[in-house]
Amino acid sequence: MxxxxxxxxxxxxxxxxxxxxxxxxxxxxxxxxxxxxxxxxxxxxxxxxxxxxxxxxxxxxxxxxxxxxxxxxxxxxxxxxxxxxxxxxxxxxxxxxxxxxxxxxxxxxxxxxxxxxxxxxxxxxxxxxxxxxxxxxxxxxxxxxxxxxxxxxxxxxxxxxxxxxxxxxxxxxxxxxxxxxxxxxxxxxxxxxxxxxxxxxxxxxxxxxxxxxxxxxxxxxxxxxxxxxxxxxxxxxxxxxxxxxxxxxxxxxxxxxxxxxxxxxxxxxxxxxxxxxxxxxxxxxxxxxxxxxxxxxxxxxxxxxxxxxxxxxxxxxxxxxxxxxxxxxxxxxxxxKGQLIKFKGTTIYPSAIQQIMDHLPEVETYVIEAVQNQFGEDHIQILLAVKGDKDTIVNILKNQCRSHLRVTPEFLFRDASYINHLRNRPEMRKPVIFIDNRMK
Ligand SMILES: [Zn+2]
The missing domain is CATH 3.40.50.12780 (ANL, N-terminal domain)
Known part of the structure; x- marks a missing residue:
């Protein structure tokens, strides 16, 4: 060379x-x-x-x-x-x-x-x-x-x-x-x-x-x-x-x-x-x-x-x-590639949801999970822990998702410790924010 x-x-x-x-x-x-x-x-x-x-x-x-x-x-x-x-x-x-x-x-x-x-x-x-x-x-x-x-x-x-x-x-x-x-x-x-x-x-x-x-x-x-x-x-x-x-x-x-x-x-x-x-x-x-x-x-x-x-x-x-x-x-x-989610007629990358979640200080921690429903369709659920009134925060998030993504994922409240357990894996250098549980 x-x-x-x-x-x-x-x-x-x-x-x-x-x-x-x-x-x-x-x-x-x-x-x-x-x-x-x-x-x-x-x-x-x-x-x-x-x-x-x-x-x-x-x-x-x-x-x-x-x-x-x-x-x-x-x-x-x-x-x-x-x-x-x-x-x-x-x-x-x-x-x-x-x-x-x-x-x-x-x-x-x-x-x-x-x-x-x-x-x-x-x-x-x-x-x-x-x-x-x-x-x-x-x-x-x-x-x-x-x-x-x-x-x-x-x-x-x-x-x-x-x-x-x-x-x-x-x-x-x-x-x-x-x-x-x-x-x-x-x-x-x-x-x-x-x-x-x-x-x-x-x-x-x-x-x-x-x-x-x-x-x-x-x-x-x-x-x-x-x-x-x-x-x-x-x-x-x-x-x-x-x-x-x-x-x-x-x-x-x-x-x-x-x-x-x-x-x-x-x-x-x-x-x-x-x-x-x-x-x-x-x-x-x-x-x-x-x-x-x-x-x-x-x-x-x-x-x-x-x-x-x-x-x-x-x-x-x-x-x-x-x-x-x-x-x-x-x-x-x-x-x-491979992370694209087809959800309610729209295609979404997890990074777009991440942008919304990261910007709301009341969101303490979260993970985005892609799953498949019984019809084999992609479904997005967000596991989150928040500081403050749950309903108010979910409403803000839903509004932002509607205006930026045109669809709203499902929001599920979980313990922060559980979510952090999902996010932080010792073998990973970066937190895991997106979990793909769809059948390959
Ligand atoms: Zn330049």
């Missing part, structure tokens, strides 16, 4: 400026390079290429990629070892996916992949305006086999920004750290940022009187499908005078899509990833239309993936961005 200097950020914005025929030539070359590499080194892909009669040397243009089958999560899970392109002793880091949609999947990274991971995050954070003068408080875990926390840390190292690894939870420690160490940026999950704000309100801390100027939001959307702020985004902005940025990534793809200050979707890093957005039949959707994100990771050494179906439903925008970059952008995660 062609040597790529993952320690050098200077002039990396060259890749953001590529467009038209120049971009296509660049991506074709990088794609072919990956195909030749995996054909030689990956037991899985060499087998697959042989089975379909594909020769990487014949890859001339990007449309040739349609000759290649997709890779999905099940294959990555089932043939995990066969995806490794290096001898096992060259593995430097083992990580797993969060397992939101089934069993966690193992990924193996080499030393060079770790450099790539750091470079990737440095590029993303730079797009959000983080530079060597920043002090970044990381409120996610670096442990528990989690890749993202490591990526933020390595990215900051490469940029030259200082890091403070506070980790998950502990609002008091987070605010103490903000007071004592004056971070300029925070990386965190939006629902946790909301918790931090609530904690500040309860304890008399004034968020605006702190050093924090930017929050990089991960893991959950802060924008609607149309790129306007969603409820959570609006709430954070109304409570804290900070610049908010969203970033999308997943463990398998080891590459981030981070927003610039214009907030028009997360910028694709052309030198690290090739993306397609496909419909149910596997055909490309129109620019700006919702489809499943399919990625090919470029420059990966340990476990590169070719045409990997992420299961994530997104929109991709190809027109140039106001920031001057020409790179394509991904809008917020619309939902995940």
């Amino acid at each position: 062609q040597y790529f200097d993952f320690k050098n950020l200077t002039e990396s914005d060259y890749y953001d400026r590529l467009e038209g025929a120049e971009l296509e030539a660049f991506q074709t070359e990088r794609f072919r390079e990956m195909l030749c590499y995996v054909a030689e080194h990956s037991p899985y892909y060499s087998r697959v290429f042989k089975a379909v009669g594909f020769n990487p040397d014949e890859f001339r243009q990007l449309t040739d990629l349609r000759k290649l089958p997709f890779t999905d999560k099940e294959q990555l899970q089932k043939y995990n070892n066969d995806f490794l392109n290096v001898p096992i002793r060259e593995v430097a880091e083992y990580v797993t996916t969060s397992g939101t949609l089934g069993d966690p999947v193992r990924l193996m990274l080499t030393e060079r992949d770790l450099l790539r991971l750091g470079y990737n995050e440095a590029r993303g954070l730079s797009i959000a305006g983080v530079d060597a003068g920043d002090i970044v408080q990381i409120t996610t875990t670096l442990d528990r086999r989690f890749m993202a926390g490591l990526a933020y840390y390595l990215g900051c190292r490469l940029i030259g920004a200082a890091t403070i690894r506070v980790g998950v939870g502990a609002p008091q420690l987070q605010w103490d750290t903000i007071r004592e160490m004056n971070p300029t940026a925070i990386i965190g999950v939006p629902s946790f940022i909301v918790k931090l704000i609530e904690y500040a309100r309860e304890t008399g801390i004034e968020p605006d009187n702190t050093s924090v100027k930017k929050i990089i939001c991960i893991g959950e959307p802060i924008r609607e499908d149309n790129l306007e702020w969603n409820k959570v985004g609006q709430y954070i902005r109304s409570q804290w005078q900070v610049e908010l940025f969203s970033t999308y990534a997943s463990t398998e793809i080891a590459t981030a899509f981070t927003e610039c200050p214009y907030g028009q979707g997360g910028h694709q890093l052309n030198e690290l990833i090739f993306t397609e957005v496909i419909d149910e039949e596997g055909n490309p959707v129109e620019d700006g239309c919702t489809g499943e994100l399919v990625v090919t990771t470029l420059g990966m050494e340990g476990m590169p993936l070719i045409r990997f179906r992420t299961g994530d439903l997104v929109r991709k925008y190809n027109q140039p961005c106001a920031c001057g970059r020409n790179s394509a952008r991904l809008g917020p995660l619309v939902g995940r």
